[in-house]
Amino acid sequence: MKKLLATSLLVCASSFSAFAATPPNALVVAQSLDDVTSLDPAQGFELTSVQTFTNVYQRLVQSDPQNPTSLEPTLASSWESTSNSLTLTLRKGAEFASGNPVRPEDVIFSLGRVVKLNLAPSFILTQLGWDKDNVDSHIQKIADDKVKITWDVSVGPSFVLSLLSAPASSIVDEKTAMANAENGDLGHAWLNNHSAGSGPFQIKQYIPHEALVLSANKTSPGGAPKLDLILMKNVPDAATRQLLIEQGDADIARNLGSDQFQSLQGKKGVKTLALPYASLYYILFNTKVENNPDLGNPKFWEAAHWAFDYKGIGVDLMRGQFQVQQSFLPVGFNGALTDQPYSYDPEKAKAILKEAGIKNPHFKLIVSNQPPYLDVAQALQASFERAGIKVELIPGISSQVSSEVKSHNFEATVTAWGPDYFDPNTNASAFAYNPENGSKTLAWRANWQIPELSKMTIAARAETDEAKRTEMYQALQKKVRESSPIVVGLQNKKLVAIREDLQGYVQGIMPDMVYYKNVSK
Numbered sequence: 324m325k326k327l328l329a330t331s332l333l334v335c336a337s338s339f340s341a342f343a344a345t346p347p348n349a350l351v352v353a354q355s356l357d358d359v360t361s362l363d364p365a366q367g368f369e370l371t372s373v374q375t376f377t378n379v380y381q382r383l384v385q386s387d388p389q390n391p392t393s394l395e396p397t398l399a400s401s402w403e404s405t406s407n408s409l410t411l412t413l414r415k416g417a418e419f420a421s422g423n424p425v426r427p428e429d430v431i432f433s434l435g436r437v438v439k440l441n442l443a444p445s446f447i448l449t450q451l452g453w454d455k456d457n458v459d460s461h462i463q464k465i466a467d468d469k470v471k472i473t474w475d476v477s478v479g480p481s482f483v484l485s486l487l488s489a490p491a492s493s494i495v496d497e498k499t500a501m502a503n504a505e506n507g508d509l510g511h512a513w514l515n516n517h518s519a520g521s522g523p524f525q526i527k528q529y530i531p532h533e534a535l536v537l538s539a540n541k542t543s544p545g546g547a548p549k550l551d552l553i554l555m556k557n558v559p560d561a562a563t564r565q566l567l568i569e570q571g572d573a574d575i576a577r578n579l580g581s582d583q584f585q586s587l588q589g590k591k592g593v594k595t596l597a598l599p600y601a602s603l604y605y606i607l608f609n610t611k612v613e614n615n616p617d618l619g620n621p622k623f624w625e626a627a628h629w630a631f632d633y634k635g636i637g638v639d640l641m642r643g644q645f646q647v648q649q650s651f652l653p654v655g656f657n658g659a660l661t662d663q664p665y666s667y668d669p670e671k672a673k674a675i676l677k678e679a680g681i682k683n684p685h686f687k688l689i690v691s692n693q694p695p696y697l698d699v700a701q702a703l704q705a706s707f708e709r710a711g712i713k714v715e716l717i718p719g720i721s722s723q724v725s726s727e728v729k730s731h732n733f734e735a736t737v738t739a740w741g742p743d744y745f746d747p748n749t750n751a752s753a754f755a756y757n758p759e760n761g762s763k764t765l766a767w768r769a770n771w772q773i774p775e776l777s778k779m780t781i782a783a784r785a786e787t788d789e790a791k792r793t794e795m796y797q798a799l800q801k802k803v804r805e806s807s808p809i810v811v812g813l814q815n816k817k818l819v820a821i822r823e824d825l826q827g828y829v830q831g832i833m834p835d836m837v838y839y840k841n842v843s844k
Contacts, residue, residue, distance in 0.1 A: 345574050345822075349552040350842055353564040354577035355693050356557035357532055358721030363514035364433075364493035366442040369725060370741070371535075371555075373490040373835035378537060378553075380493035380520035381544065383411055383430065384484055388831030388838065391745040394484050398425055398494055398521065398544065404480035408473045410465065417544040419496040420518070420525040425544075427464035432497035434462055434472075436509045443729065444491035446762030447743055450752060450784070451483065452476040454760065477785035482746060489743040490835045495519050523548040523840040532720070533557050537839075549827065549843040559720075561694045568593055568820045574844065575828070579818040580694030581644045587820050594825075597644075598817040601653040601832045602741040603750075604645070604699060606631070608686070608808040611770040612734050618686060619770075621806050622679035628665045628810055629672040630710035636702040637813040641695060648814035650800040651754040655832060657789075658747050658796040664804070669710035676711065685713040687734045689727060692718040695815065700737050728768050739815070740765065741834030747796045748784045754809055755799050756780040769808045776802060 345351040358369040364376050383399040386392075399411040417425040437448050438458045451474040453461055461473045474483065486492065496519035500510030503517070510519070518526040521544055524537035537553040556573070558564045565583040568576035569590055579587075587595050606627060610619035617623050628649075637645030652659035676684050690700040697718055704714040719727075727733045742749040755776045757766035766773055776799065783795035803809065821828055827841035 344571050345844075346552075347844065348550055349554060350550050350575070350839060350844075351573045352553065352555045352575045352577060353558040353567045353573040354555060354575075355559050355721065356535060356555060357559060357693070358691070358725065359531065359535075360722045360725055361442075361515045362518065362526065362529060363511055364491055364495065365437045365440045365444065365509075365511065366515070367490075368443040369721065370834055374837040375526075375535065375537075376490045376493050376520075377522070377835045377837060378524045378839050379518040379522040379526060379540075380490075380495070381522050382489075382492050382494060383487045385488050386745050386831070386833065386836070388829055388833075388836045391832060391836075394488055398430075402484075406479070407475070408471060409480050409483055410469060410471045413468045413470070414544055415468070417521060418542050419499065419521045420540040420542070421496055421499045422542070423496050423498050425494065425521060426497075427466075427468070427470040429494055429497045430470045431459070431462045431464065432500070432509075433495040434492060435459055436495070436500075436511075437491050440509060440511060441761065443763050444489070444743070446752065446756075446758075446764055447486055447489050447491050449760060449762055450476070450486065450748075451478070476781075479787055482748065482784065485744040485746040485749075488745075489749075491743070493520060496521075524553060527552070543840075546840075548840045550839070553839055559693070565820070568822065571822065574822050574825055576820045577817075578693065579820060580698060581642045581818065583694075584644070584818040584820070585642065592823050594821050594823055596817075596819045596821065596830070598819060598830050599655070599832050600741075600815055600817045600834075601655055602739045602815050602817075602834060603648060603651065603653055603811050604737065604739050604813040604815060606688075606703070606735060606737050606810040606812070607728070607765065607769055608735045608810075609731060609733055609768075609770055610808050611731075615686060615734055617681050617684060618734060618808070620679060620681065622675055623681060623684065624806060624808050624810065626672040626675040626679075626681075626684070626710065626712070627707075629668045629675065630707045630712055631665070631810060631812050632667040632702065632706035633663070633665070633812050635667060635706065636699055637815075640702055641698065644695060644818060645813040645815045647812065649804060649811055651750045651803055651809070651811055652747055652796065652800060653742070653750070653814050656742070656745075656747055656750070658793040658800075660797055660800045660804075667706065669706070672710035672712070683713075684711060685715070687715045687717055689717045689719060689724050689733050689736045691721040691724050691738065693721060696738060699813070703737060729763065731768070731770060743833075743835075745833065747792075748780070751780045751783060751796060751799055754807075754811075755803050765809060771808050 499519040503513035567573040786792040
């Protein structure tokens with residue numbers, strides 16, 4: 324019956340009008356899926372991917388969505404710590420969706436493969452001094468239900484627990500992954516569009532750029548979900564998503580633009596949610612573009628700070644969807660700077676460029692064609708033009724833009740960054756850290772060589788005095804803000820609409836915190 328329903332949903336995915344109402348035992352979500360590059364926790368770093376990981380995988384510990392600073396036992400039931408080790412006891416009787424028990428071997432495999440594959444999220448765990456050659460020696464089975472994790476770098480166990488709560492630290496069923504491994508890839512190709520987790524759902528079928536179907540995992544530790552199926556349908560156009568939620572053809576419409584959100588206010592049968600969110604919007608310049616060397620000039624970056632119409636875009640144009648935030652820690656994080664040293668001043672930007680001898684300032688800006696990215700990019704194009712900087716917009720699907728940035732095949736992009744775990748280091752290690760070990764941080768994507776800032780980031784990570792640690796992160800924010808190819812400008816809210824009969828939907832401040840387990844209707 325479940326197989327037939329999944330097939331039926333996929334057929335209907337191409338035409339929502341086939342539904343008089345959504346099925347009672349299935350959740351239908353209208354959103355863009357074009358950002359997905361992989362559904363493997365060792366690679367997937369985009370919004371849809373990490374939100375899927377929360378529902379199909381579990382981690383040893385996970386943040387409470389109502390109180391993100393509180394780490395709750397998940398696949399670990401308890402732990403003991405020393406200054407450089409954690410010994411975790413696994414949850415008794417926990418099983419993967421396959422029926423395989425969750426073992427210390429699965430923890431060793433899961434964390435180790437992130438480091439060995441060395442894909443986008445690997446820098447989260449390589450901060451512990453792990454690499455492909457030594458990681459196996461740092462994660463050891465010491466009993467049938469216990470695993471010991473060690474590290475040689477100067478960090479405390481509470482910080483390591485934070486790393487273990489990140490989506491990249493999802494625990495994968497080793498037996499299932501390795502049964503589908505090819506050419507030593509640790510199951511990566513198969514996990515790009517399948518799952519091997521213990522979460523409340525599992526991937527039933529994924530059709531890139533069309534639909535993602537999740538089916539219930541009734542044996543999930545922590546309990547079975549209330550619905551049998553989730554259908555996430557790729558609906559690239561935000562206006563169409565609005566129409567579907569109005570008509571009752573979708574239960575949830577995600578990633579709405581401000582126009583759609585305003586239009587849905589007071590509509591019968593619909594509830595609108597403007598959710599606090601720790602996501603920062605920024606311009607990222609590639610500092611090493613052969614035919615546009617100006618992008619590597621700190622004076623160009625300085626001018627860009629004054630060519631960004633912060634309030635005009637975030638508050639006026641987007642009607643309150645954003646607030647101005649010019650530092651790399653989002654409001655809500657310990658130590659986040661909330662002052663605003665920059666304002667929109669195109670004449671000042673022109674003067675800075677003239678003084679630097681930059682005579683023909685221009686760049687190509689690649690951007691997702693989804694709201695609000697394209698809306699922000701179009702407004703930036705206009706505000707930079709008034710500062711004498713020509714911007715050529717190149718819209719594309721989200722996954723394509725992401726791939727080009729990660730391959731350094733771009734001049735500039737405007738996009739968003741959300742934290743991976745609730746600690747200031749999560750953003751510092753992206754914006755102010757570019758180590759020589761190949762970790763693919765934002766600074767790395769910008770080709771920005773920053774040995775001194777990297778040392779400061781490591782020192783702040785290691786500091787155990789909380790007051791001093793806060794001061795160190797504030798100093799880092801100021802340095803990045805003063806001279807950086809990453810121009811942070813806005814912090815947004817997530818605009819979501821749900822049907823009034825929907826109960827139990829939870830979304831937290833972190834990008835991955837979307838929970839479908841307790842949803843009912």
